[in-house]
Amino acid sequence: MAPIGDVMAWGESFDYLLECKTGQLVFEDFLRTEYSEENLLFWFACENYKKISSETEMMVAAKRIYSEFVQVDAPRQINIDCVTRGEIRENICQPGPNCFDRAQRVIYGLMENDSYPRFLKSEIYQTLLEQAEKR
Incomplete structure (x- = not known):
């Protein structure tokens, strides 16, 4: 489980998402659902x-x-x-x-301009965000 600070920061910066190992994995999972x-x-x-x-x-x-x-x-x-x-x-x-x-x-x-905005709206990211905010 990613720390809440990380999960929230992914929403602020594409670079931060790419710098974070967990962020990379979650983003890759999302891209796999889009075949990209x-x-x-x-x-x-x-x-x-x-x-x-x-x-x-x-x-x-x-x-x-x-x-x-x-x-x-x-x-x-x-x-x-x-x-x-x-x-x-x-x-x-x-x-x-x-x-x-x-x-x-x-x-x-x-x-950054295409996949990332969709990632932020995705169920994958929204679920992680909700889980992080509950903790």
Whole structure:
């Protein structure tokens, strides 16, 4: 059970929701009900990707992110424009630390402006809020 302060803070800030481990899990559950959890999974993959310092590991991770989320017909294909998708495709043989930045910004915007407001109105969040307020 998430502390009341956390649950209430998720309603104030999308960033706070993403920074909180419990918030991430609850938001992912919500996105799964909308069949859009790939957005959050991609965002986390990008966050982890940026922490990689080894060039070899970066190349392996970039190819995995590309094949899982970016390429057309990827198993968890994210909704990005063809220009961004093409840019990543061109950079994938020499991926830098910022290879996915534009796509990550697009997906962050989609989640913040589209999924997040629906999450705050969702039964999942409202139930947690009620439970937190009762304690």
